[in-house]
Amino acid sequence: MxxxxxxxxxxxxxxxxxxxxxxxxxxxxxxxxxxxxxxxxxxxxxxxxxxxxxxxxxxxxxxxxxxxxxxxxxxxxxxxxxxxxxxxxxxxxxxxxxxxxxxxxxxxxxxxxxxxxxxxxxxxxxxxxxxxxxxxxxxxxxxxxxxxxxxxxxxxxxxxxxxxxxxxxxxxxxxxxxxxxxxxxxxxxxxxxxxxxxxxxxxxxxxxxxFTALERDIGPVIEGVMAKARRRVIVASFSSHVHRVQQVLDAAAANGRQVALIGRSMVRNMGIAAELGYLRVPDGILIDSKKAMNLPDDEVVFMSTGSQGEPMAVLARMANLDHQIEIGEGDTVILASSLIPGNENAVYRVINGLMKLGAKVVHKGNAKVHVxxxxxxxxxxxxxxxxxxxxxxxxxxxxxxxxxxxxxxxxxxxxxxxxxxxxxxxxxxxxxxxxxxxxxxxxxxxxxxxxxxGEITDADLKDRRILSEEGFISIFLAIDKQTGRVIVGPEIQARGFAEDAEIFDDIRPKILQALSEAAANGTRDQHGYTQVVRRTVGRWVNTKHRRRPMIIPVVIEA
Incomplete structure (x- = not known):
């Protein structure tokens, strides 16, 4: 509260x-x-x-x-x-x-x-x-x-x-x-x-x-999923989840597969864990990712980051065909983590993307692959x-x-x-x-x-959301400061709003009229004219198109 x-x-x-x-x-x-x-x-x-x-x-x-x-x-x-x-x-x-x-x-x-x-x-x-x-x-x-x-x-x-x-x-x-x-x-x-x-x-x-389920119950499930996998297995988890990576290594060893760690943080953290003895790596299990690309599909496991749907993490890039590992028909992807509140949409978007590419996706919702x-x-x-x-x-x-x-x-x-x-x-x-x-x-x-x-504010984020969701409209014009008469323009351009420039034909005369009326009422400064343009365009686009794009007037005095 x-x-x-x-x-x-x-x-x-x-x-x-x-x-x-x-x-x-x-x-x-x-x-x-x-x-x-x-x-x-x-x-x-x-x-x-x-x-x-x-x-x-x-x-x-x-x-x-x-x-x-x-x-x-x-x-x-x-x-x-x-x-x-x-x-x-x-x-x-x-x-x-x-x-x-x-x-x-x-x-x-x-x-x-x-x-x-x-x-x-x-x-x-x-x-x-x-x-x-x-x-x-x-x-x-x-x-x-x-x-x-x-x-x-x-x-x-x-x-x-x-x-x-x-x-x-x-x-x-x-x-x-x-x-x-x-x-x-x-x-x-x-x-x-x-x-x-x-x-x-x-x-x-x-x-x-x-009570929270036992961590050791997860290992046999991962091993069973690997045993049924026809092609490559990709497991996504947090880059610091040493226990889960241990279970993946053990399951891979039991199924005659080798494991390549993918993602900078995953490689770094597991290297530290192995060096300190917290991660027990079976002999010959870990291989370089480049070597893994040349192995038969049923002999490799990729252990990656991205279980929360992060757009730049490995798994999301795979789903978007933006990674060297190209997901295909018969691949198995295991999301071995729980959903952090707020990430649900991003995670399901990645799951859907992987399934469209033909992968079988195993996650906490359909198998016990995480506690x-x-x-x-x-x-x-x-x-x-x-x-x-x-x-x-x-x-x-x-x-x-x-x-x-x-x-x-x-x-x-x-x-x-x-x-x-x-x-x-x-x-x-x-x-x-x-x-x-x-x-x-x-x-x-x-x-x-x-x-x-610390320099980005909530107002900046609001502007970014408007730009991403509603687009923007820019209006350029030059005016006579004393009379409000438009000498050049208005030239109107938009991004993320409408492709057809003719849509703005009926707002141009409204802008000219509003500026003339503002001058008749005593407006003489650039800021005042800018605000008139912003209000006029904003009222029109909201009323006629039910949209709230970012409006950027550029008024030059002549």
Whole structure:
């Protein structure tokens, strides 16, 4: 629900302030700032991927405004795991201050270091492990193993003089994980005995009843699909989903196929995972993509990015016949991921495109080729009963997810007044375990468009949508400034509106008449004449054609 914007009071000594800058009301941009006694701790700095109504945007960053002038007070950034929605914005934060210490697991830091290398940033990083503790200024941190769809994920317990906070990051409770690394419920229970004053749990699957299915159930399904495939197999997944890639490698080995990794991020991330021992590559399975093109169709698997329908990712380019791998009759495509909310149309567009080319498309809707990496309602209930937190701030989810998570907390005995559902910029202060909402900051989207960061506005995106959906009309004319008489023009051109220039014949006399009347009423300046042309054309095109194109008048005074 929209919240009124109001500034929080000055922070009292010994009080912990918590401000989510991203991840509330959205799946992505996860970032939370903790402050006590003048020092700041940040947990995660992720990106949000654009939707169809944000044309031309590459990434969306958290709004750093509340901390931009206080970066010298940041004692560290904790990264819970290596997914883009939790680490993708780190380069943009470090461009503001490069020596902010990064804390994370071995794999998480390896993935972010590879990304930072592309930005020519050498980070100050410190590897942490489950069970370990670190003191960062007034914050004492303890790291807890959690199970997720990427290895080496961590929750973080934050101890301060104001109370104990547990921030889960993304997690689930797979009891038979592929890497045999389960969520450490014993540590959760110990923290519960100590007393969790504020709990920030993952909300993505809070509205899904029961328990998330086992990751290991997916491997046999992928292997079975490969066994039935007549020609090539293309599997699309997130470029950081190490477990899924492992299952594809194992399934390929069982079916006598070799695997080529396609996509820069896929090749980079899996290279890192293999080097660190998180990905076990069977001998002779991985081959170069060029060599794979020359193999018999029934001996190759392509592992690619693009499972979310991203227009420039490998799979979408295949569907558009814009990739060296040309999909054909008898090929099998497996979309081994879930749909991120907002991507449905893009994904189905890719599926339809692949099927038109003759491919068989296997996805979560028609086969068990993916399980979520996020705890469902049953798992969250276990957490609440084990932890018995005093206060709860659900994070990482759209409003429906946050609301469902808060309802679970209330069902297990957390007072409704102690569960906080908010938007990015919500300000919560906690003293001696007592938490209250004390402010709501006005935060916006920060768009990355090529090399441009933060300069694209919502108004710019509105213009882009108009151009893409309605086209534009340009009107050029030269006028006598004193009389409003048109000396040259009006010359009218349109793009994305109408091909027949004759359609504008009946608006030209209306423009001439409107300018003459404006001059008779005292208009003498170029801006005034421009506005007259814009209103006249806009009224005509809206009334007669029911369209709202962008109208660009160019009026020159003579």
């Amino acid at each position: 929209p919240q009124d914007v109001y500034d929080p009071p000055a922070l009292a000594p010994g009080t912990l302030r918590v401000i989510p800058l991203g991840g509330l009301g959205e799946i992505g941009r996860n970032m939370t700032v903790y402050e006590i006694d003048g020092k700041l701790l940040i947990v995660d700095v992720g990106v949000l991927f654009p939707e169809e109504h944000q044309p031309g945007v590459d990434l969306i960053l958290p709004d750093f405004t509340p901390i931009r002038d206080r970066l010298d007070d940041v004692v560290g950034v904790v990264l819970t795991h290596g997914h883009e929605d939790h680490i993708g914005a780190v380069p943009y934060l470090l461009k503001l201050r490069q020596d902010v210490p990064l804390l994370g697991s071995e794999l998480t830091l390896a993935l972010i270091q590879a990304k930072l290398k592309e930005h020519r940033i050498q980070p100050v990083s410190h590897v942490v492990r489950e069970g370990g503790t670190e003191r960062m200024g007034p914050f004492e941190l303890e790291f807890v193993a959690v199970n997720h769809s990427i290895p080496d994920a961590l929750a973080v317990a934050i101890r301060t003089k104001a109370g104990l906070v547990l921030h889960t990051g993304d997690f689930k409770m797979d009891q038979l994980p592929l890497d045999e690394r389960i969520t450490d419920l014993r540590a959760f229970a110990r923290l519960g005995e100590e007393g969790v004053d504020l709990f920030l749990p993952d909300s993505t699957n809070a509205d899904v009843p029961g 979520s990496g996020h705890a469902a309602a049953g798992e969250l209930l276990y957490c609440y009963n084990i932890l018995q937190p005093t206060n709860v701030l659900p994070v990482h989810g759209e409003t429906r997810h946050l609301t469902a998570n808060a309802a679970l907390a209330i069902e297990t005995g957390v007072p409704a007044a102690n569960t906080f559902i908010g938007e990015n910029g919500l300000v919560i202060d906690m003293t001696d375990g007592v938490a209250d909402v004390v402010g709501q900051l006005d935060l916006g989207y920060v768009y990355v468009d090529g090399s441009t960061v």
